[in-house]
Amino acid sequence: MTKKMKFLAFSLILFVSLVLAACGDDSSNSEDGKIKIIAAHNQTDQENPYQAGLLEFKEVAEAESDGKIEVEVHAGTIGTEESELVEKLKLGAADVVLVSPGFMTSTGIKEVDLFALPYLFESYDHWETVVDGEVGQKMAELINEKSNNDFKLVGYWSAGVRHYYGSKPLNSMDDLKGMTIRTQTSGIVADYWKQAGAVPTDVAWGELYQALQQDVVKSAENAYPYFVQQNHHTTNNGKFITETGHDYTTRFLLVNGKKFDSLTEEQQNAILAAAEASVEAEREAVYKQEEEYKQKAIDEGAEVNEIDRTPFIELAKPLQDQAAKDIGAEELLKQIRETE
Template sequence: MINRRYAFIFFILVTVSLLSACSEEADPDGDGKIKIIAAHNQTSPDNPYQTGMLKFKEVAEEKSGGSIEVEVHAGTIGTEESELVEKLQLGAADVVLVSPGFMTQTGIREVDLFSAPYLFNSYEHWLRVVDGEVGQQMAKIINEKSNNAFKLLGYWTAGVRHFYGKKPLESMDDLKGVSLRTQTSGVIGDFWEATGAIPSSISWGELYQGLQQDVVDASENAYPFFVQQSHHTTPNGKYITETAHDFTTRFLLINGEKFDNYSQEHQTIILEAAKASVEAERAATNKQDIDYKEKAIDEGAVVNEIDRQPFIELAKPIQNNFAEEIDAEQMLQAIRQLAEE
């Protein structure tokens, strides 16, 4: 009986110690204040990512009365998303923004479905997916398969991605043999290889020089991102063809274990700040999609449209095969059904 009593007391002491340790990790100074390192990979101060992160900082600090401090890093602790994912896992960053492609490197392959070319047919379709049941399902997958290392705070957009290169595209045949900076593996790489292009994995930070020096023939991205980096002023970035192959998804993530150790009040404030950041970033991106297209044309870029239907038809079986491979057929079907609403 005595042994049981001591065992119970020991259990209580261990539990209290663990809870105390968790509390100290979330609030190391014990003063009720926490510091959040928030990071994205874009270096331009005008980038929509920065707008979103600064809104997150503003709301978190204001609503907490200063008990939450947010330090925003714009490419200063990593210009590659793989670096940011690693820092989030190691605790060197608390909130980061990453793309589906880089999330697959953590073993969560389902997220790459959201980057499949021509999965979404409009911005409104994208909204119905990410802000609805499918988005909630994906958030749950991310949290569970990462063992709570990642908790989704919201879905940001990165605009509508288009092709840009040394020549305009008049048809899919014009892509044959073209060296294209894009994701080289996964569903994105499969799609571009099927068009006849040759995917290249040159880093974002080196892409301007790569386009300037003929290392790659072309690239693909949304207006706010490639125009801010002056890619359209290079010989291999002058011709923009509006393929609209991706209404882009970005994941705003927080370290789930750290989040769970914050006080209930701080958790609520962080979620409110995340919601405000989603709204601010989406608005900024949509406005810049228009503004930076005009800027590109004013600075000599040539924009043309193309019949997208052949690309759409090419993408469908690739989507089907990938969804089957990652056991996401039902999710793909749900996304397609939302396109018809």
């Protein structure tokens, strides 16, 4: 574990102790002292890194609590859309979920959109240094405070580095003109693709394979472990992959704040230990699968090419500046750019 990860973990534990002091020892435990935790992500493939992360969460939480915590892991079975999972977490129908920054903005915490900006991070090392350091700590505090205790951020996961894949390779930005692309259809991400010349189109993740197969969209963007597991690369509108590397993705591991606060200190510490372990397991799975699934795509007929990213990065910078100003995150953006 890096020093920065230890620092974030220490900060979270300190936050928990303050909550306990304020709220006392209210507990939602059953009569036998056991509790069930519903943990969910939106991916249906059992080989997905999300599943590896939540299974590690389950193992550590149950072990650290001496069996007094039971974790039930759901891989897309209680929602394949992140908006569903956020709503279930808020209502108490789920206790631990994994979501992207884009879906968190709908809760009114606009600062989280910072992590969704295209070309914000230069590498995995840059990303880890940021989220495991002071910026990550500040974002966790913002989420905890602004959600009125509905959400507590207990870890930063990755969903890989996202690339374009579509009906033709990209040799320059001009090749995107008029191209329908499955991506976010509002916000900074949509604005970026529009300015690049593409046409953002809304398609549910679970329906994207069929949409690519039936020409509903001509392209999409995601990381190798995700779109290759869904066989998008086997469609005519997914076989050409251009490594745009436009997003070293951030995912938030969130717990239901109110239920968390009702647990005993021992149970809370077990949850935090499980969250910390899940971060390491999920990231390790992502980094390993990046190369494995790239090779799988090539072996199964996909074509991969690289592109000069400079024009794409230059297009992103003024959008980053404006977005950071709009959401009140200019200082955080400056910190990220200055972090090495």
